[in-house]
Amino acid sequence: MTIRLPQRGWLFDLDGTVYRGEALMPGADRVIAALRSDGRRVGFLSNKPLYTREDYAAKLTRLGIPTSAGDVVNSSLVLARHLAKLDPAAPVFVIGEAPLIGELRQHGFEVRSDHRVRWVVIAFDRTFDYAKLNTALQAVRQGARLIATNPDRTCPTEYGEIPDCAGMIAAVEAVTGHTVEAIVGKPSPIILEVALASLGVSAADAVIVGDRLETDITMGKRLGLATVLVLSGVTRADDLRIHAIAPDLVLGAVAELLVD
Amino acid sequence: MTIRLPQRGWLFDLDGTVYRGEALMPGADRVIAALRSDGRRVGFLSNKPLYTREDYAAKLTRLGIPTSAGDVVNSSLVLARHLAKLDPAAPVFVIGEAPLIGELRQHGFEVRSDHRVRWVVIAFDRTFDYAKLNTALQAVRQGARLIATNPDRTCPTEYGEIPDCAGMIAAVEAVTGHTVEAIVGKPSPIILEVALASLGVSAADAVIVGDRLETDITMGKRLGLATVLVLSGVTRADDLRIHAIAPDLVLGAVAELLVD
Numbered sequence: 001m002t003i004r005l006p007q008r009g010w011l012f013d014l015d016g017t018v019y020r021g022e023a024l025m026p027g028a029d030r031v032i033a034a035l036r037s038d039g040r041r042v043g044f045l046s047n048k049p050l051y052t053r054e055d056y057a058a059k060l061t062r063l064g065i066p067t068s069a070g071d072v073v074n075s076s077l078v079l080a081r082h083l084a085k086l087d088p089a090a091p092v093f094v095i096g097e098a099p100l101i102g103e104l105r106q107h108g109f110e111v112r113s114d115h116r117v118r119w120v121v122i123a124f125d126r127t128f129d130y131a132k133l134n135t136a137l138q139a140v141r142q143g144a145r146l147i148a149t150n151p152d153r154t155c156p157t158e159y160g161e162i163p164d165c166a167g168m169i170a171a172v173e174a175v176t177g178h179t180v181e182a183i184v185g186k187p188s189p190i191i192l193e194v195a196l197a198s199l200g201v202s203a204a205d206a207v208i209v210g211d212r213l214e215t216d217i218t219m220g221k222r223l224g225l226a227t228v229l230v231l232s233g234v235t236r237a238d239d240l241r242i243h244a245i246a247p248d249l250v251l252g253a254v255a256e257l258l259v260d
Numbered sequence: 261m262t263i264r265l266p267q268r269g270w271l272f273d274l275d276g277t278v279y280r281g282e283a284l285m286p287g288a289d290r291v292i293a294a295l296r297s298d299g300r301r302v303g304f305l306s307n308k309p310l311y312t313r314e315d316y317a318a319k320l321t322r323l324g325i326p327t328s329a330g331d332v333v334n335s336s337l338v339l340a341r342h343l344a345k346l347d348p349a350a351p352v353f354v355i356g357e358a359p360l361i362g363e364l365r366q367h368g369f370e371v372r373s374d375h376r377v378r379w380v381v382i383a384f385d386r387t388f389d390y391a392k393l394n395t396a397l398q399a400v401r402q403g404a405r406l407i408a409t410n411p412d413r414t415c416p417t418e419y420g421e422i423p424d425c426a427g428m429i430a431a432v433e434a435v436t437g438h439t440v441e442a443i444v445g446k447p448s449p450i451i452l453e454v455a456l457a458s459l460g461v462s463a464a465d466a467v468i469v470g471d472r473l474e475t476d477i478t479m480g481k482r483l484g485l486a487t488v489l490v491l492s493g494v495t496r497a498d499d500l501r502i503h504a505i506a507p508d509l510v511l512g513a514v515a516e517l518l519v520d
Contacts (some may be wrong), residue, residue: 129389133423137414141421153435154397161401163393163435174430175413187356 002032002259004249008224009201010035010042011192013210014056016233018044019063021158025232027255029064034258041199042071045208047150047185047215049123049165052099073195075149075185076100079121080107081194082184083147087118093139095125095132095168100149102160115139119246121126122148122180124155124165133171150185155232180222186212187219209254211235217247230254262295262519264509267486269461270295270302271452273470274316276493277514278304279323281418285492287515289324294518301459302331305468307410307445307475309425310335310381312359333455335409335445336360339381340367341454342444343407353391353399355428356383360409375399380441382432383409384425393431400436410445416494436504446475452483469514471495477507490514 012018018028035042044067046056053076060067065260076096080103083090091110094101100123101111115138140146148169152160169180184190196203207226210216211233212251220227229247231237233252240250251257272278278288293301304327306316312440313329313336320327336356340363343350351370354361361371364459375398385392408429414421430441444450458464467486469494470476480487489507491497492514500510511517 126390128393130386130423133388133427137421137423153437161397163390163397163431167393167435170430170434171423171427175427177413254410 001030002258003034003038004039005207005226005228007201007207007246008040009196009199009206010040011195011199011206011225012044012254013044013047013208013212013216013233014044015156016064016196016211017209017216017230020059020232022063024063024065025253025255027253031254031257032065041201043195043199044072044076045186045191045195045210045216046072046074047152047191048074048155049079049100050126051148052102052128053077055099061184063130067242070198073191073198075191076103076123078184078191078194079147079149080109082182082190083119083121084108090119091117091118092121093117093135093144094121094130095136095172096121096149097127099253101237105179115142115144117144120144120146122168122173124150124152124163125168126162128168128171133175136172137175140178146172146176146178146180148180149185151183186215187222189202189223191192191218192219192223209257210259213239213243213245213247215232217245221245228257261520262385263294263298264517264519265467265488267461267465267467268300269456269459269466270300271455271459271466271468271485272302272304272409273468273476274304274306275416276471277469277476277490278320278325282323282489284323285513285515286326287513287518291514291517292325301461303459304332305446305451305455305470305476306332306334306420307412307451308334308415309339309360310357310386310407312362313337314323332459333451333458335451336363336446338451338454339383339407339409339483340369341365342442342450343379343381344368349381350383351377352379353377353395353404354383355388355396356381356385356409358386369495372427375402375404377404380404380406380432381408382406382425382428384412384415384426386422388428388431391406396432397435400432400438401505406436406438406440407439408443411443411447412445446472447479447482449479451482452485469517472512473499473503473505473507477505481505481507488517492511498503
């Protein structure tokens with residue numbers, strides 16, 4: 001078996017690329033195993049701040065791809081690392097769920113439940129409510145800055161789409177009159193830089209494999225990675241005709257990364 | 261005592277104009293009494309959907325201005341009347357508090373707690389949460405339309421500003437990708453048209469008195485009412501120099517509407 005591309009670093013989007021819901025994409029385990037046994041570096045990328053890196057590693061391992069938390073980069077980790085550079089150990093208020101709060105605490109931030117903070121961190125939060133919106137407003141009125149995990153409008157689930165982080169960002173921006181300074185998740189270069197640093201490879205020696213033109217492929221091209229679009233997720237072959245974005249390689253699914 | 265302006269219809273903004281919090285503006289009771297005894301028609305306008313018209317009437321009466329609910333026009337009433345023209349008795353989902361829900365029920369709407377509706381009504385809602393945002397998304401995905409009470413970013417309270425309807429509107433627009441079709445409160449002409457109809461006077465024979473250039477005065481000028489800015493609320497004399505909007509008359513407070 002041969003791997004179609006020569007690069008040393010490989011970054012895989014998860015949902016729609018490596019698995020769909022609870023089902024592994026056929027052959028994804030063989031592809032990852034082949035890359036690893038060939039000495040390539042493999043990492044996994046997710047915009048979702050709802051689960052820990054350990055959760056993702058456990059899921060991939062359960063689906064047949066042995067993975068440790070260190071192989072996973074999600075928007076919670078990226079936000080914590082990015083903010084640790086900007087303002088280490090700062091007091092923060094979090095519009096977000098427990099896994100993000102845990103990641104921020106592990107990175108040394110003081111997570112507070114009141115508005116006496118230097119940052120309001122905004123994430124996909126299924127416990128978002130008026131009280132949190134008000135705390136964010138009071139914090140910004142006292143000088144706090146805004147940063148967010150991911151720009152997604154909705155999140156696909158097995159029951160359909162549900163509101164994602166864009167709803168929380170828009171509410172906070174509207175009442176404060178301030179704009180979020182950075183949204184670290186895809187398609188921001190920030191998440192890709194953190195992922196490349198984790199792999200220890202340069203952009204020029206890396207590939208990103210994903211199912212979304214506007215995030216995975218756009219972001220990869222902007223930073224100079226090779227880009228592989230798989231049609232096993234949200235993008236259809238027809239979509240390619242109407243988009244100006246051209247991936248370096250288009251495959252039906254990840255299994256086709258291997259040539260028999 | 262003489263009234264400075266000859267028009268028959270008088271519309272007064274409330275907070276910052278007639279009262280501030282729980283305190284009547286000095287002389288406001290004398291002004292209203294003088295207008296009424298001279299045969300003028302007087303109405304009160306509020307963008308807030310948090311209280312019923314009866315609540316406002318009771319408060320004004322308590323403060324020394326005898327008022328009935330029929331003298332008050334707030335954004336809940338305006339929304340109910342406007343929507344009753346567009347889609348009478350429609351099933352609606354409400355992001356809003358009990359007084360708005362009551363007003364909609366009184367106007368014959370079927371207020372539902374699920375997404376099987378033709379309209380999502382968005383208002384200033386201190387019980388706003390993720391579940392409501394999700395219901396709004398599901399409703400819009402099934403074809404529901406969006407309408408809102410008021411565009412205010414924040415609401416002043418004795419404890420400072422708190423998030424107002426703009427936060428709820430922004431969240432729903434961001435996750436649905438749809439724009440609210442109408443925001444009926446100030447500065448929309450819709451609220452002024454409802455108020456003028458209540459008074460039974462034409463715009464040309466009416467005055468609006470308020471403390472905000474961007475809402476009360478802008479809206480009044482657009483519809484051809486005479487406009488009176490009072491400096492007893494949010495607008496300072498300095499603000500007039502930097503705004504292109506020129507009220508017909510600027511007063512320190514409503515008491516100055518009377519000439520001794």
